[in-house]
Amino acid sequence: MGKLKCEPDPSIDKRLALRDAIELLSGKWKVCILSNLYHRGTMRFKDILETSKGITPKVLSKELQHLEDNLMITRTVNNTKPVTVSYALTDHAGETQPVISALILFxxxxxxxxxxK
Amino acid sequence: MGKLKCEPDPSIDKRLALRDAIELLSGKWKVCILSNLYHRGTMRFKDILETSKGITPKVLSKELQHLEDNLMITRTVNNTKPVTVSYALTDHAGETQPVISALILFxxxxxxxxxxK
DNA sequence: ATAGTCACTTTCCTTAAGGTAACGGATAGT
DNA sequence: ACTATCCGTTACCTTAAGGAAAGTGACTAT
Structure with a gap:
């Protein structure tokens, strides 16, 4: 394979965007959680704990916070007894769909x- | 955001594919190295060492081996003095292009x- | 003989991701 | 009072990623 094009280097903005996007999907659980929420809709903490097999509450809690900080999910405390908490994807999370499709295809x-081999 | 569609869960094949694809791009240096090779064509070890600012020879060596194992790059020992080694993208690496574009867009x-915020 | 280049490798260290297990506050049922 | 549910937190540990610095081996130039 020879040289393809010889564009100038990608802009700094694109490099940062690329890094951020990869970081947001890296790690053992994030895609799993997002995928569960995508296919099942709104879920409570315990639901995600059970469908993401092997995850511990500590790790799940951390991952959910990270996803919320990145505006990928919403966290809603329900007025129930005992307290339940609902998590759902944001519209913004929908924008990962082309990324996920491309990743799966590749x-x-x-x-x-x-x-x- | 309500429930989107309610497809059945993604197939096990797709889940594995997704995980592999993300792993292949995760980490501090892989995308950087691939991007350099994409924009500059064939490069020697030292070239990549210099354009991937901050990487150490040990880490570069490991990353290159990993990329070679995954058929993303080729490694060619040149008949020169002192020995030089050339790295280049494979055709297969070209298939990451839609992924990278999607990642940047997102x-x-x-x-x-x-x-x- | 000495010093330099190139492509690594080796040793040692720090940091961060992730796992295990137990505990905590709020509330409710019996 | 005792137990259970739910959503976490806390403390502790292991593993893996990555960085710093020096060394190796083949070769060349002076």
């Missing part, structure tokens, strides 16, 4: 390539 | 959202 092709 | 929008 990942599928990549796994094929790797298997034939 | 990242730019995300950074705007976060700034207005």
């Amino acid at each position: 990942g599928l092709s990549h796994r094929k390539k790797i298997k034939n | 990242g730019l929008s995300h950074r705007k959202k976060i700034k207005n």
